[in-house]
Amino acid sequence: MPAASGTPRPPARSGERGIPEAAVARLPLYLRALGGLAEAGETTVSSEELAAASGVNSAKVRKDLSYLGSYGTRGVGYDVQQLVHLIARELGLTQDWPVLIVGIGNLGHALAGYGGFASRGFRVAGLVDADPARVGEEVGGVAVSHLDQLESIVRAEQVSIGVIATPAAAAQSVCDRLVAAGVTSVLNFAPCVLAVPPQVGVRKVDLSIELQILAFHEQRRNVAVAGVAT
Amino acid sequence: MPAASGTPRPPARSGERGIPEAAVARLPLYLRALGGLAEAGETTVSSEELAAASGVNSAKVRKDLSYLGSYGTRGVGYDVQQLVHLIARELGLTQDWPVLIVGIGNLGHALAGYGGFASRGFRVAGLVDADPARVGEEVGGVAVSHLDQLESIVRAEQVSIGVIATPAAAAQSVCDRLVAAGVTSVLNFAPCVLAVPPQVGVRKVDLSIELQILAFHEQRRNVAVAGVAT
């Protein structure tokens, strides 16, 4: 879901062989679940089982997988390994993705040390921070460089994905520099909206937004209970 | 009528005066944008301006706000302060929400120190970790307690929202304990599916899933370019 504002945005699927966005967003869930099943020694899996393991319902699983082609066996299910390959290829995880993380505060530390990246083809190609005191520190086996090095790292490491974990005030300028240096996908953890050219992809994660949504439902539950009780 | 398959899950809106889930998920964005506008000294805002500031389009803004009632002035726009109040109340942010964070690794640290919580009515009521070496450490002004204290903290502090930032292997057992102690909303950062009773709310954030979705689009762009070039 690229940011952008007034841009009229063409209707998502432009005619190409189209797997719906909603399905794409679930493929990583299946991949994670399949990893667990494979470790448990399963060689085949039914849509029902995969559904349970990934927290989705089975009709959705079947539809989603059907977008990748018909690789299941009726009466049996899907081959776990084949499915892992199929999904990984579809998501583009069979290649190496060098990632640059900007902003090595608590969150940047957490991201740099996060095991879930490496296991999916993401490689931390660089860490940069504006604070000279942090430069040189090693996090997860990678040394922190100064923000000045941003451009040179992006070019030297062919980084196409940048992760922004800076304060909100710095995010747009960091983003501009990433884009100017050649980054075409940005994952933004700063609580702000980023403006980017239309060909650049942005996704955002805002920790406090999720909590607020939880609070909404929590409050509702309480109001409902109070209403019934009164 | 729906033949029970997996989790029957009621159709989202249970009959009450219904603001759509998709709109709820955007309210925090508006709230954030309005904060910025207020700081900039704006007293009124049009749907177009709010749209730009929150990364949404103006038709959506108007529809979303209309679910809260008709508080705009035609020809003028919305009153910033009034909108802040309206949204905060709708989300349940006018009350204090004590939160317990479980798992004080890098991510737990980041969450405990995150400023965006306090400004929205969330208060870190406790931090717990399974590692005795971490107990006693202070993070963001709150001391880390041992995992054993989970239940007593939930009860003493009336915690209804729990945040799980443990490794995946520990998440389900932590979740079970939170729920047993009385927590009714869970924010899960562990990369796994949590089973909870139907009346408990769960939201999840998986850092690597967002990256994978980015990779999908990134790959697509490259393939498309290569395709055109070839």
Place this chain on the structure above:
DNA sequence: TAATGTGAAAGGCTTCACAGCC
């Protein structure tokens, strides 16, 4: 028999476009 793959139906979300109001 067991489970996939898929048209068709249902539901929800977004966008359009304009009447209504300040």
Place this chain on the structure above:
DNA sequence: GGCTGTGAAGCCTTTCACATTA
């Protein structure tokens, strides 16, 4: 003139239900 509020249309997603196949 400018902007909100909102039916209606269109699009996307989910779910159903069953023919099909190993």
